[in-house]
Amino acid sequence: MENKSYSYPMDYDWTKDEMTKVINLWRAVELAYEMGITKEAFLTSYRQFKEVIPSIGEEKKWSRQFESISGYSVYAVHQEAKKTDKKIIFMNKSR
Template identity: 60%
Template structure:
């Protein structure tokens, strides 16, 4: 699927932080489009949390990403945390 939106990022973040956040957005896309290894997703989520540790900020960025892509960060995170399956596919 060709994506027709830009990833939400803060231009004041370091390049490394931008990469961590974009990696998570890609992981959320994969969870919806083809599936992703649950452990890999959780690692990417932990890296994201180093950039955005506050739950309020996470919700804000997650809502922005969902408005752009229609994919829910919250739903994928919940699935990853509660599932015992090796792969997540929304």
């Protein structure tokens, strides 16, 4: 993985379990861009993230914050996971 010098966006009112679910999605998106991740693993992380942030508006807010600091798009990875028949998701870094 690349050396990251940023902090994940986080709401400190979340429980430890909720923070873990959100961080797991951020990590899954990073993996999709950096090394590849199984479609199943990504979708599992995404479903758990949605347990914490069920609102589409809130999801967009947090995803934009993550993308602004990391350069990685949750939306793009999620769209790829929904449409691909491949077992591994590997996003092209050029945007």
